[in-house]
Amino acid sequence: MTQLVSLTLQDTGEGRQIVEAIKQDNPGVDSLEMPGAIKLDRPDSLIVKRETVSEKLGRDWDPQEIHLTMVSMAGNLDEDDDYFALSWNR
Amino acid sequence: MAAKKKLGLKQRYNLMTRGLDWETSYQPMDKVFPEATFEGIKIKDWDKWQDPFRLTMDSYWKFQAEKERKLYAVLDSFAQNNGQLGLSDPRYVNTVKLFLTGVSPLEYQAHRGFAHAGRQMPGVGPRIAAQMQSLDELRHAQTQIHTISHYNKYFDGLHEFRHMHDRVWYLSVPKSFFDDARTSGPFEYMIAIGFAFEYVLTNLLFVPFMSGAAYNGDLATVTFGFSAQSDESRHMTLGIEVIKFLLEQDPDNLPIVQKWVDKWFWRGYKVLTLVAMMMDYMLPKRIMSWKEAWEIYFTQAGGALFEDLARYGIRPPKYADVATAECDHVAHQNWSIFYQYTHAAAFHTWLPNSEEMDWLSEKYPESFDKHYRPRYEQWARMEADGNRFYNNALPQLCTTCQIPMGYTEPGDPTTIAFRTSEHKGDIYHFCSDGCKDIFDGEPEKYSQSWLPVHQIFQGNCGGADVEDVLKWYNMNLGADNLDQNVSPDQELWDEWQRQRAAVSSVAAE
Amino acid sequence: MGVVALKPGYEDQVEIRDRLENFHGNQLVYLHWEEHLMFCAALAFPFPPDMPFGAIIGEIIPTFYGMHPDFEKIDWGQVRWTVDGKEITPDPEKSLADNGVRHKSLIRFWTPGLTGVNGVPTV
Numbered sequence: 001m002t003q004l005v006s007l008t009l010q011d012t013g014e015g016r017q018i019v020e021a022i023k024q025d026n027p028g029v030d031s032l033e034m035p036g037a038i039k040l041d042r043p044d045s046l047i048v049k050r051e052t053v054s055e056k057l058g059r060d061w062d063p064q065e066i067h068l069t070m071v072s073m074a075g076n077l078d079e080d081d082d083y084f085a086l087s088w089n090r
Numbered sequence: 091m092a093a094k095k096k097l098g099l100k101q102r103y104n105l106m107t108r109g110l111d112w113e114t115s116y117q118p119m120d121k122v123f124p125e126a127t128f129e130g131i132k133i134k135d136w137d138k139w140q141d142p143f144r145l146t147m148d149s150y151w152k153f154q155a156e157k158e159r160k161l162y163a164v165l166d167s168f169a170q171n172n173g174q175l176g177l178s179d180p181r182y183v184n185t186v187k188l189f190l191t192g193v194s195p196l197e198y199q200a201h202r203g204f205a206h207a208g209r210q211m212p213g214v215g216p217r218i219a220a221q222m223q224s225l226d227e228l229r230h231a232q233t234q235i236h237t238i239s240h241y242n243k244y245f246d247g248l249h250e251f252r253h254m255h256d257r258v259w260y261l262s263v264p265k266s267f268f269d270d271a272r273t274s275g276p277f278e279y280m281i282a283i284g285f286a287f288e289y290v291l292t293n294l295l296f297v298p299f300m301s302g303a304a305y306n307g308d309l310a311t312v313t314f315g316f317s318a319q320s321d322e323s324r325h326m327t328l329g330i331e332v333i334k335f336l337l338e339q340d341p342d343n344l345p346i347v348q349k350w351v352d353k354w355f356w357r358g359y360k361v362l363t364l365v366a367m368m369m370d371y372m373l374p375k376r377i378m379s380w381k382e383a384w385e386i387y388f389t390q391a392g393g394a395l396f397e398d399l400a401r402y403g404i405r406p407p408k409y410a411d412v413a414t415a416e417c418d419h420v421a422h423q424n425w426s427i428f429y430q431y432t433h434a435a436a437f438h439t440w441l442p443n444s445e446e447m448d449w450l451s452e453k454y455p456e457s458f459d460k461h462y463r464p465r466y467e468q469w470a471r472m473e474a475d476g477n478r479f480y481n482n483a484l485p486q487l488c489t490t491c492q493i494p495m496g497y498t499e500p501g502d503p504t505t506i507a508f509r510t511s512e513h514k515g516d517i518y519h520f521c522s523d524g525c526k527d528i529f530d531g532e533p534e535k536y537s538q539s540w541l542p543v544h545q546i547f548q549g550n551c552g553g554a555d556v557e558d559v560l561k562w563y564n565m566n567l568g569a570d571n572l573d574q575n576v577s578p579d580q581e582l583w584d585e586w587q588r589q590r591a592a593v594s595s596v597a598a599e
Numbered sequence: 600m601g602v603v604a605l606k607p608g609y610e611d612q613v614e615i616r617d618r619l620e621n622f623h624g625n626q627l628v629y630l631h632w633e634e635h636l637m638f639c640a641a642l643a644f645p646f647p648p649d650m651p652f653g654a655i656i657g658e659i660i661p662t663f664y665g666m667h668p669d670f671e672k673i674d675w676g677q678v679r680w681t682v683d684g685k686e687i688t689p690d691p692e693k694s695l696a697d698n699g700v701r702h703k704s705l706i707r708f709w710t711p712g713l714t715g716v717n718g719v720p721t722v
Contacts, residue, residue: 003397003398005394032386034297034298034304034377034378036301036303036316037297037301037304039297064145064149065153067145067153067157067321067323068153068156068160069320070320070323071296071297071300071316071319072296072297072322072323073323074391074394074395075394076398077142077143078142079142079144080099081099088394088398089398124605128603128604128605129603130603275603275605423639426637426639427639427640430639460719461719464715464719464721465636465719465721465722468668468716469637472666481642481663484642484643485639485640485641485643486629486641494640496640503721504636504721505633505634505720506631506640506641508641508705508707510705516617516702516703517702517703517704532603534610534613537613537616537617538615538616539616540616541617543643544616544617544627544643547622547627547643547645548617
């Protein structure tokens with residue numbers, strides 16, 4: 001069975017920009033749009049990059065700011081200054 | 091633009107969460123942490139604890155303050171702009187009532203639970219994570235009480251949420267679940283709430299439900315819900331970290347942890363079946379069915395998780411297959427329970443209309459038309475004849491989950507499942523193999539269950555008549571309870587609609 | 600496996616909450632009409648142990664199940680009974696206790712030929 005990692009973000013102005021960045025950096029990511037929230041799924045791993053999100057937002061974005069937008073997640077988390085990543089089989 | 095950082099996130103986290111502790115000298119460590127060993131869990135090295143979020147206390151306050159500012163701005167504007175007028179349908183409010191009376195007191199229970207479990211952890215890493223979660227849960231309780239205070243101005247059944255939590259028969263289901271967890275040892279509590287509830291099950295509670303709130307015009311609930319849920323990811327991470335940490339520390343921990351996973355999966359699942367009924371019956375505009383949510387959030391997400399945990403020897407929870415098979419029935423069975431006992435509930439119920447029944451047929455092709463549509467059609471005939479069906483006797487309750495025993499045999503939806511055990515000469519009854527196994531594992535604990543129906547018969551609930559008991563619950567009879575169609579809530583809503591229609595017809599002239 | 604508890608001697612201090620003495624002379628009895636699941640669960644009652652079994656048939660069942668549309672069609676001579684899983688032929692004159700009904704017993708009954716409404720047992 002495919003192990004999906006998953007990240008659900010609020011459907012807000014900032015949330016949609018983060019989703020755009022994720023789609024750009026994670027080929028094959030699937031999205032499920034629900035009222036108020038967007039659920040992203042991808043086999044094995046998913047990464048949110050500081051650089052890409054900052055570009056989309058037009059300001060420096062700290063990956064810890066994801067706390068303000070994130071609704072839920074599935075997978076093992078790795079967080080550092082430049083990225084926020086989810087994976088299985090770490 | 092940002093000044094160059096002196097330390098990276100990982101270094102900063104290590105510096106701020108390690109070396110904060112000390113060996114005590116006036117008292118031995120086992121007296122300072124008296125609950126650390128009795129559960130049989132063996133920990134060799136607390137420093138192996140990893141918190142992947144690497145959230146330090148200073149960032150914690152910063153982000154939480156930001157969340158609060160956003161949240162209260164929305165709650166205020168919802169109140170100022172009479173947001174309740176924009177709801178999809180007055181029936182929706184009953185969803186909020188059940189959530190705010192059933193779940194919000196659990197937020198406060200979780201606050202107390204994590205404060206206690208954190209205090210009892212000899213390691214500093216989990217202690218900090220538990221402290222943050224404890225504060226989060228207090229925040230959630232507060233934001234939800236703010237929401238109660240708004241809805242309570244217009245709708246019935248929310249005025250005594252705290253009092254009702256300790257007394258009302260169906261609220262004993264979530265209450266006893268959390269009491270059970272909080273009276274366990276600290277490690278079991280962390281597995282029960284941190285892992286089984288937060289990681290494995292909580293998405294089923296919050297995500298589809300909050301999305302449902304968004305769809306039904308309930309900005310207040312969406313806002314506290316998503317704000318709470320943004321902490322939830324951190325809680326889920328704590329949950330998964332706890333289980334890995336325990337399993338990596340000593341192979342002897344595996345059977346203990348597996349037993350807790352089995353137990354708390356089933357305990358949590360039973361509580362969440364109340365959400366099944368909310369999703370399938372109580373949201374006027376529906377997002378997805380319980381069965382679909384279970385597929386996404388348990389079968390898929392749980393499947394990936396337990397595949398990951400398999401390397402430690404953990405297998406998926408016992409009876410997960412039963413819970414999956416029950417998806418075709420559980421929401422319908424729960425709605426039937428509340429429909430016939432709504433004279434004793436602080437929210438209203440109703441029969442699904444024909445459009446809603448068609449939706450249910452489509453979502454539950456295996457079960458709805460065959461087993462449940464005929465039941466609702468019968469109840470509709472009774473209601474049309476002026477005999478809206480209320481069950482006038484009290485139901486048999488399951489000793490473990492405390493829900494009326496309205497669940498059927500696996501594979502046979504026409505026969506109620508009855509399970510029993512004997513303990514010290516008395517019989518105990520259960521709704522399922524899962525609930526029986528839990529009792530059999532700890533009969534001393536569950537032989538003390540405060541079962542509302544039995545308490546009424548023992549004379550501890552204000553009297554022998556249903557009316558006396560409801561007064562003891564502080565329910566307003568004729569307002570909080572009974573069918574939606576005869577409720578003051580519905581009357582008020584209809585009046586709002588008339589006013590609105592009058593205003594728009596004046597405007598049209 | 601023994602009791603896992605923080606307090607030594609915990610199991611000796613347990614107070615069983617639903618023991619018979621707490622019901623003021625009554626005992627708990629559960630009653631369930633099979634294949635009529637519009638009644639969502641078995642019903643719970645506090646009955647005196649010396650109550651005749653006939654009172655269940657003559658008073659309790661009509662009061663609490665009488666609203667079912669097929670109730671009048673029950674042929675009481677045909678009804679099949681179990682108490683705690685054992686088939687019994689109840690003696691209506693004798694007490695619950697003499698009919699084998701003890702504290703927290705479950706009485707189930709089947710009404711042959713009657714299944715829910717229009718043959719659907721979940722109604």
